[in-house]
Amino acid sequence: MTENTIFSPISVLSDVGLQRAKALNELGIYTIEDLLLYFPFRYEDLRPQNMADLVDQQKVTLEGTVASEPVIARYGRKKNRLNFRLLTDQESVMVTFFNQPWIKKQVTIDERFAVYGKWDARRRSLTGMKLLPFSSGDSSEIDAVYPASQHIRQNTIKKLVTQAFEQFQDKIANIIPETLIEKYRLIDRKTTIHDLHFPDDLKSAKIARRTATFEEFFVFQMELQVLKKRDQTENGTAIEYNIDELKKFIASLPYELTDAQKRVVNEICYDLKRPIRMNRLLQGDVGSGKTIVAAIVMFAAITAGYQTALMAPTEILAEQHANNLTKIFEGMGVNIGLLTGASGSKSKQRRALLAGIEQGDINLVIGTHALIQDDVKFKKLGLVIIDEQHRFGVKQRETLRKKGADVDVLAMTATPIPRTLAITAYGEMDVSTIDQMPNGRKPVLTSWVKNSNVRGMLDFVKKQFKAGHQAFVVTPLIEESESLDLKNAMALYDQLQTEFEPTYKVGLLHGRMKPNEKDEIMRQFKDNEFQLLVSTTVIEVGVDVPNVTVMIIYDADRFGLAQLHQLRGRVGRGQDQAYCILVADPKNETGIKRMKIMTQSNDGFKISQADLQLRGSGDVFGSKQSGVPEFRVGDPVVDIGALQTAQLEASKIVNEEDWRTDNQFRQLSDYLTIVMQKNANFD
Incomplete structure (x- = not known):
């Protein structure tokens, strides 16, 4: 029998059956090591505090004696609050628990308890989050809080982590060499x-x-x-492209390239000619002209007799690229094939497409993950371009590269991050940056309104609809959360239907929908079947709907600056002036500063730098920067x-x-x- 190690499947734990293993897998936990490295995202200090030391809106623990009978008041749809008074430090404090009616059976008058919750200094009250036993005098009451899901609870994760550590602690060995542990004073x-x-x-x-x-x-x-x-x-392919044909193609474009576009085209073309395999990242702000750069270098490879492939994360984005590139390459002898999951696995059209790719008749193939399927064979693939590369895993990128011999790879991202961070986070890649916007592109006008002023905003949106335009509305949550007072997609969808229908139609898009459902909703929106789309952040990357002139972001102070900038980039794709409206009531100075930065700048690189400076090193478990590889503990910005x-x-x-x-x-x-x-x- 093989001895279990920290790389054994999670199912070796006695408390993990099939259903629980599936729930853990959804959180990215497959092995014992995954569980041991599934660290808390914050800690709650449950040690009791004195009334004199309390700070407004801070999470605190108060100990005392229950001084009144607990009373439940019901309000709204399936909502309730439980109130009782706690006598602590000679003061009677009102304690309120929302939507936890079962606590009434646990609380009896004259009994001593500790309550963890948020302190309201003005009302001298506590919004309860946890009911705790009276302190035993133990000073190490630090409670770890883990990312959980609807299928596996916080307490279950804690119990499994404890079980895994007790069982496997002797098998945990150092990964970092001893010399580095000593050099950097690690443990x-x-x-x-x-x-x-x-x-x-x-x-x-x-x-x-x-x-x-x-x-x-x-x-x-x-x-x-x-x-x-x-x-x-490893050897690469020296792609000896036809410089005269390439210059002729660039001259045929309806606009002149910016200096930044010319610079990165030269960097990439230099790589193409070298006999070393290219592995380069092209980063540029939304609207900076990455697509035309990609078109130029693909055309370069095609003039040398090679095929090229462009992989996009969604069907609608792949179709968008196919439509744009068909116009760009008109009359240039480029044969474009579009391969997506919607092509049908056994259809006559798909078979003809695969034959054209294998025989080399199709020299530019655009597609989704469908490009990496076994039956897709190229005659002479020389260059692969991966759009929004952080949306694909290492294995997927590698599989596409291996569709040819010594293939050059260009990855693209629309998330501008400081160059120092890009070079470090993408350490295996060379980095090219488009840090200049094309002339004549209208900046998106950004404004910030508080929740009390949304009436004027809604009237403005109606004027945009009257002019034939459309709007996005983005919110952080899908369904109502007990712990966060945020606008959520479901409730906002209902509210905005009441506001705009039947004159204007309202649609809903969120991350729990299946990929084909999301694509269908976006197609309908693109075809103007509804004028307003309420969405979670799934629309952050990629999709072009030129008719959308308004982006409204509710609870904007809950998003990172980089993410707000990405969302804003979804509008302003047409000729008309576009607007971004941030709806937020920031609770502190940092939140106010972030709103002001967004209204003052459209430069993604400046915003990214400001994000870095605002967050600083004090945010122990900082939110992640979109577009940068995600880590469990470390924050590559901080x-x-x-x-x-x-x-x-x-x-x-x-x-x-x-x-x-x-x-x-x-x-x-x-x-x-x-x-x-x-x-x-x-x-």
């Missing part, structure tokens, strides 16, 4: 995992997070450096120093000829082999 892996899940205090959790961040970045950079070294040592250090150390190790056989790196080498294989399998 061992076993202690790191223990102190992130079960900290004695917030200081020990912070120390553990420092090591966990470095380890995560270090393993990530080791993977990148291994890939980079492979690319540098922790850029650690990411750069990890890159430097990983590069040194990988460039040592015999690092794989060196004893000090043996554990790291074995671990990296497993991780890279696992990443390929689970992509």
